Amino acid sequence: MLKKFLATLAATALAVGMLAGCTDNESASSGGSSESKDGKVTITTVRTLKDDTKFRNGEDLNNNPITRWSEKELGIKWKTLWTAPNDEQYHNKIRLALSSGQKLPDVFKVSDGQLINDLIRSGKVMPIDEAIEKYASPRLKEIFNQFPEAFYPATVDGKRYGIPRFSGGNGSDSLLWIRKDWLDKLELQPPKTIEDLEKIMDAFVNKDPDGNGKKDTIGLTLASKNGLATWLADGSFIFGAYGNYEPGSWSKDEDGSLVYGSVQPSIKKGLEKLHEWYEKGYLDQEVGILDEQTAIKSFVAGKSGIISAPPWASGWPITDALKNNPGAVVEPYPLPSGPDGKIGRRGEGLVTGMFLFSKDFKHMDKFFEYLDEAFAYVYNDSKYFKYGLAEGYDYVMKDGKTVYDDKEIPGGRLDPGTYFITEAIPTVPYMLYDLVEEMYTTKRQPKNAYEYTRIVSLGDSFMKAATIVNEQNQYRIENEFTGPPTKTMQKRSEFLTKMERETFANIIYGRAPLSAFDEFVKKWEESGGKEMTKEVNEWYQSVKGEK
Amino acid sequence: MQPAVDLKGQTAAVEVRKQRKWRGTWQLHAMLLPAIVIVFIFQYIPMVGLVMAFQDYEPWLGFLHSPWVGLEHFKTMFEYEDARQVIWNTFVISTLKIIFNLGVPLAFALLLNEIYVVKFKRTVQTIVYLPHFLSWVILGGILIDMLSPEGGMVNRMLSLFGMDSIFFLGDNDWFRTVVVVTDVWKECGFNTIVFLAALTSINPSLYEAAIVDGANRWQQTIYITLPSMLPIIIVVGTLSLGNILNAGFDQILNLYNPLVYKTGDIIDTYVYRVGLLNGDFSYATAVGLFKSIISFMLVVTGYRLAYKYANYKIF
Numbered sequence: 001m002l003k004k005f006l007a008t009l010a011a012t013a014l015a016v017g018m019l020a021g022c023t024d025n026e027s028a029s030s031g032g033s034s035e036s037k038d039g040k041v042t043i044t045t046v047r048t049l050k051d052d053t054k055f056r057n058g059e060d061l062n063n064n065p066i067t068r069w070s071e072k073e074l075g076i077k078w079k080t081l082w083t084a085p086n087d088e089q090y091h092n093k094i095r096l097a098l099s100s101g102q103k104l105p106d107v108f109k110v111s112d113g114q115l116i117n118d119l120i121r122s123g124k125v126m127p128i129d130e131a132i133e134k135y136a137s138p139r140l141k142e143i144f145n146q147f148p149e150a151f152y153p154a155t156v157d158g159k160r161y162g163i164p165r166f167s168g169g170n171g172s173d174s175l176l177w178i179r180k181d182w183l184d185k186l187e188l189q190p191p192k193t194i195e196d197l198e199k200i201m202d203a204f205v206n207k208d209p210d211g212n213g214k215k216d217t218i219g220l221t222l223a224s225k226n227g228l229a230t231w232l233a234d235g236s237f238i239f240g241a242y243g244n245y246e247p248g249s250w251s252k253d254e255d256g257s258l259v260y261g262s263v264q265p266s267i268k269k270g271l272e273k274l275h276e277w278y279e280k281g282y283l284d285q286e287v288g289i290l291d292e293q294t295a296i297k298s299f300v301a302g303k304s305g306i307i308s309a310p311p312w313a314s315g316w317p318i319t320d321a322l323k324n325n326p327g328a329v330v331e332p333y334p335l336p337s338g339p340d341g342k343i344g345r346r347g348e349g350l351v352t353g354m355f356l357f358s359k360d361f362k363h364m365d366k367f368f369e370y371l372d373e374a375f376a377y378v379y380n381d382s383k384y385f386k387y388g389l390a391e392g393y394d395y396v397m398k399d400g401k402t403v404y405d406d407k408e409i410p411g412g413r414l415d416p417g418t419y420f421i422t423e424a425i426p427t428v429p430y431m432l433y434d435l436v437e438e439m440y441t442t443k444r445q446p447k448n449a450y451e452y453t454r455i456v457s458l459g460d461s462f463m464k465a466a467t468i469v470n471e472q473n474q475y476r477i478e479n480e481f482t483g484p485p486t487k488t489m490q491k492r493s494e495f496l497t498k499m500e501r502e503t504f505a506n507i508i509y510g511r512a513p514l515s516a517f518d519e520f521v522k523k524w525e526e527s528g529g530k531e532m533t534k535e536v537n538e539w540y541q542s543v544k545g546e547k
Numbered sequence: 548m549q550p551a552v553d554l555k556g557q558t559a560a561v562e563v564r565k566q567r568k569w570r571g572t573w574q575l576h577a578m579l580l581p582a583i584v585i586v587f588i589f590q591y592i593p594m595v596g597l598v599m600a601f602q603d604y605e606p607w608l609g610f611l612h613s614p615w616v617g618l619e620h621f622k623t624m625f626e627y628e629d630a631r632q633v634i635w636n637t638f639v640i641s642t643l644k645i646i647f648n649l650g651v652p653l654a655f656a657l658l659l660n661e662i663y664v665v666k667f668k669r670t671v672q673t674i675v676y677l678p679h680f681l682s683w684v685i686l687g688g689i690l691i692d693m694l695s696p697e698g699g700m701v702n703r704m705l706s707l708f709g710m711d712s713i714f715f716l717g718d719n720d721w722f723r724t725v726v727v728v729t730d731v732w733k734e735c736g737f738n739t740i741v742f743l744a745a746l747t748s749i750n751p752s753l754y755e756a757a758i759v760d761g762a763n764r765w766q767q768t769i770y771i772t773l774p775s776m777l778p779i780i781i782v783v784g785t786l787s788l789g790n791i792l793n794a795g796f797d798q799i800l801n802l803y804n805p806l807v808y809k810t811g812d813i814i815d816t817y818v819y820r821v822g823l824l825n826g827d828f829s830y831a832t833a834v835g836l837f838k839s840i841i842s843f844m845l846v847v848t849g850y851r852l853a854y855k856y857a858n859y860k861i862f
Contacts, residue, residue, distance in 0.1 A: 122607030
């Protein structure tokens with residue numbers, strides 16, 4: 001793998017050398033996107049195409065219901081120049097195009113902060129403040145104004161260069177999933193506080209909840225190899241119960257500046273708890289070497305009673321746990337509070353990538369028109385997509401009624417949303433779970449294929465969990481630093497991260513005393529942490545300076 | 548009889564012989580050409596990219612325009628707090644691997660050679676070779692399961708003998724052992740085959756003579772088998788010296804974790820974290836280059852030593 005990586009690097013460098021001579025000529029001849037005689041506009045793009053993106057009847061990214069709709073109704077012809085199966089390869093190809101001086105596509109999404117910064121500094125992508133002002137629809141402007149920080153990853157010197165591709169906002173925020181059958185068997189109430197949780201974990205460990213006569217169960221499934229605040233088997237609620245900081249993320253201090261979570265005193269309290277829990281057998285003995293995928297095994301195997309995971313976990317891995325353990329009941333519960341009533345969880349970032357635009361691109365108006373129409377669908381306000389995106393794909397009409405069921409659609413249900421340039425039906429942060437909460441509390445029927453596919457078809461357990469997560473939105477602790485790695489980070493963050501992981505793991509295992517945390521904090525500051533904090537705040541000031 | 552003429556005639560004869568040789572074999576040389584071209588394009592030309600190690604590489608500037616920084620990245624490498632630890636770990640793990648990857652297959656080949664049932668011998672040989680084809684990503688998962696302190700296969704066996712369970716992958720005292728043992732288990736099949744091939748090529752008359760002289764099996768092994776195999780052992784050993792700073796990236800990446808950074812973190816995993824995760828390409832290239840230079844020096848040294856002490860030329 002390393003060899004391949006180095007080879008790629010070398011090849012990149014080689015390509016630079018060979019193409020250096022023709023760079024200048026090429027950019028001169030590029031005409032940008034063209035307008036054909038019939039007034040239709042062609043926009044070129046590139047994207048990742050995951051293996052699970054399905055097409056019907058030999059269609060492809062350049063010919064499918066979405067591109068046909070876009071050409072007919074909006075006069076935009078999309079041309080996907082190339083695709084890559086995953087982000088890593090995709091970013092490598094863009095990087096190669098950048099360093100070899102090839103022409104960039106008109107519109108493309110980048111999610112690597114460093115690469116976004118490189119592209120902007122190369123001068124090959126353009127600032128879009130003016131275009132947003134001139135062409136974005138009122139709806140888009142409203143969304144953009146609601147989440148100004150979503151533009152930060154592509155803001156340089158006060159200019160915005162990218163349009164965010166929003167995440168679900170709280171889509172991968174966690175809550176507790178607990179074995180309800182174990183609670184009932186041991187006559188326990190769901191936890192309200194960390195203290196309650198400890199009692200439950202104690203019972204799960206010592207009172208043989210699975211009734212096999214062996215002491216082989218643990219309280220909480222946790223992944224720690226890649227950091228303690230993560231997307232599955234998440235430990236962030238433990239730290240959130242003691243303060244407003246999460247390990248590994250930069251969050252706002254009381255005075256509004258950004259500080260690094262892992263070095264805050266409240267983290268020490270969280271680690272103390274984790275060590276105590278480890279000693280008492282509440283955690284997996286192997287917790288230190290488990291990543292997200294390996295950690296869930298204890299829960300799936302029915303050896304663990306609690307896991308902190310996002311609402312979508314109701315599909316995977318919880319269905320696996322139910323399948324493996326007949327009689328198991330897993331229910332979602334809100335996160336418990338700490339001794340001072342504090343609750344906190346790792347908040348998912350607002351964006352999953354930024355759309356950048358080649359400096360030769362001339363049709364920003366068209367791009368915004370397209371984006372607005374795509375958003376219209378999720379707001380249930382589209383003149384084109386009333387019941388779904390395309391009949392025969394995500395819905396069919398039967399006896400004058402719309403049917404969304406997988407089995408009723410010939411050839412199975414497909415999601416044409418993946419054909420959008422956003423690679424999925426676009427989302428606005430928090431909107432999906434707001435919608436879930438509304439539908440779950442009012443028990444109303446889905447109005448279109450989006451509501452059916454993304455909400456109702458995922459089941460009651462998902463809807464309940466999403467509602468709980470949405471109700472705890474005020475406890476989100478987000479990583480506010482979304483810029484490219486700073487100078488000191490490039491040099492030092494490898495060492496600092498390693499030291500952090502090592503120290504935390506050793507404290508949890510009791511191989512180092514709790515005071516090792518203070519030494520870590522001191523060393524962190526001395527070895528570049530101070531400079532990093534300064535740089536991060538400089539960045540923060542620069543991006544939020546105006547707008 | 549004039550010596551000068553004679554000499555001229557001799558040289559001419561050599562020339563002619565050379566030409567004849569070339570005429571008869573040029574086709575063979577031509578067949579070699581594509582391979583040379585491929586090696587040149589894919590192995591030598593990319594080496595130009597090494598200049599990155601002396602620059603502050605910026606992708607959009609390319610290495611023609613990126614600013615030069617001289618040896619700064621190399622300096623950084625040695626100022627890095629953990630550099631000594633990482634280099635030491637790499638050295639220890641790979642040295643152990645080299646020793647055991649020579650010794651175990653050798654012993655195994657000798658034992659296997661004593662077996663007369665050909666079918667059994669072949670089967671064992673194949674089975675031992677099989678793990679070589681498994682990737683560490685898969686093996687990593689399997690090993691985590693097998694070595695688990697909670698009901699893992701190995702620990703259950705240990706508990707049968709009344710021993711406490713051991714947290715193999717999370718214990719600094721055990722991690723290197725696990726790395727070396729699993730690597731030998733995975734890779735020993737390949738060298739076994741090489742050694743078996745060398746064993747079959749030993750002239751049987753040597754053994755006959757030894758038997759006549761009254762040597763027993765053990766003495767035959769010591770005085771005939773091993774000396775006859777020495778050249779091949781030296782070749783395999785010298786070639787593996789080049790890997791002294793490759794402690795097995797795929798393997799470590801899939802097995803290591805924060806609990807064993809102290810004994811398990813190696814140069815390659817360090818470069819991976821710096822280069823890929825932090826995007827510091829220049830620095831990663833500098834470390835890679837440093838590694839290559841050390842490996843190259845060791846291979847040359849190994850070659851010289853083999854020539855001097857075993858009077859054996861590999862190339």
